[in-house]
Amino acid sequence: MTYLIQKNALLKLLDRLIKNYEVIAPVKIGEDYNFQRIGSSGEICLRDYKNTIFSPKEFFLPKSDTLFTFQKNRKVKVFSNIPDEKRIIFGIRPCDVNGLLVLDKIFTSNHEDPIYMERRKNTILIALTCNKAGEYCFCGSLGTDSLREGFDLLLTDTGKEFFVEVGTENGEGIVKKNYDLFKWTKRKIEKPRLKFKRKVDAKNLVTVFNKFYNHKVWEQEAKRCISCAACTIVCPTCYCYDVQDVTDITGKNGERKRNWNFCMLLNFTRVAGNTVFRESRTERLKQFIYHKLCYLKETNGIFLCVGCGRCIQSCIVDIDLTYIANKLSGKK
């Protein structure tokens, strides 16, 4: 089903949704944009933002997340508390929706992770098509600039109004409940064509990555790396974590938490006896980029990268994974 909605009506819709859901939307902070919980539709920006500084992964995998709580007396009791608050993420870009689809695959394969999945199930995604590509975006090369699934509602800005596509029953439900704001339409629109500055050759990535593990570009680029892990913090598909215990002062009540950790940090591969498996920055940079563009494509057929360009944007020493990928492919 497809609908049209005017900008004013859309803001009205948001105000109605805020009453029933926790609504998370891009908010302008200084020069940048970031996803935040909003209290009214006036806080959001609809048109001029390209992408947020941080990815929306933190709403599904918080920086510090409780796996279970425990009480330790003569017996040990454990309590699993799986979150169930209803939320809406508004204005999420196609690359980030694709990022969530990749995370879904990881968190449902082998042993399903109910904490992540429950958050996913309870979150409605109202996605927003991009009209212009950002400076760092390269989603066009990876096919993550468009959406066929994963969204509940997909909005496309046509200039005068928003074109609305319905992806799921939840999305249809929102339209039905607020039918006075929507106008049904038969007309299909053409999605905006995006022009990208950055490109990668997605077809050959796995082959060249496997062939050029010892290419000199790795050393060259890693020389500048300061191992700050900014790239992995902002990445919408970086999901690695530590499992740690936190207790109160008596040590009897506590929680087992998972906290973000990053393969770019030295401690990530430290084991007992003080062995570190990836000691050099080159190895850690390789692990990050190989994981994004090679390993998962080989084993699962999907890239762990959605081309959002956040890692390039946030890198203070200008390490660009498209540059490395192109160098390996023999372009540039």
Added chain:
Amino acid sequence: MRFKKLMKLDWLKTKTSNPYLPYAARIEEIIQDSDTVKTFRWKFVKRKIQSSFVFIPGQFFQVSVFGIGEAPISFSSSPLDMEYFEMAVRCVGNVTNALFELKEGDLIGIRGPYGNGYPIKNFMHKNVVMIAGGIGFPPVKSLIEFILDRRDDFGDLWLLYGARDPTDIVFRKSLKKWKKEKDFEILVTVDKADTKWKGNVGVVTSLFDKTEIPSENTVGVMCGPPIMMKFVTGNLKKIGFKDYQIYLSMERLMQCGIGKCGHCNIGKKYVCLDGPVFCYEELKRVTEKIW
């Protein structure tokens, strides 16, 4: 019946609602193996779990000391022992040091088993050479006890064990017991001898000169520090072992055990899902350096 269950891996796929929840287990007995190594004999508090819990030698589990954290530890007892499970632990980290503070009767948390374990089917009707270094011995011990339990299904056995010094040698009782077994050659060496030590001195690879190991119809199984495994693999290949005859147990600090946390990535492999036991044939193709 238990053996049949072991050979089927289907039960591994059974889901619990929250895979991070450990089951409570009680420490039944603590055996001091050396200054820094203790064997903990534990049992699940719930009898139902105790009787349905099965593992394969080489697999690991996550042990929790509530309030301190979790650590991946391998089983050191035979999988055919239904009464209790054993783990041998060296105190080197937060969790293992906290384990050393515990007394008999204390509660710990266990979740698992995780990983693949030794491909025992591939070892059947073959000679098995086992090489253990330091605290890499426990999973090998579990394998030995399993093999000895079904002795007729396996060919000749070798155990080459290297410890840092004589006080570091663990499982002395078991070593003594195994010496009586037929067609089972046990060689022990220490890196540094003391005045009383009369046995071999040198790294574990030096033991290869002391015995004759056939390369045909034999598998080599090793567990130990990375540097040891690197050289042992070289030695085995020198004798004439093919890559597919060599099995290694890789060490990483698995934090989730279920292929999510990312700590145990070696190239595209996950130690907690594809390992910890890898065939060298498989491992050598990994792009990342393995030791």
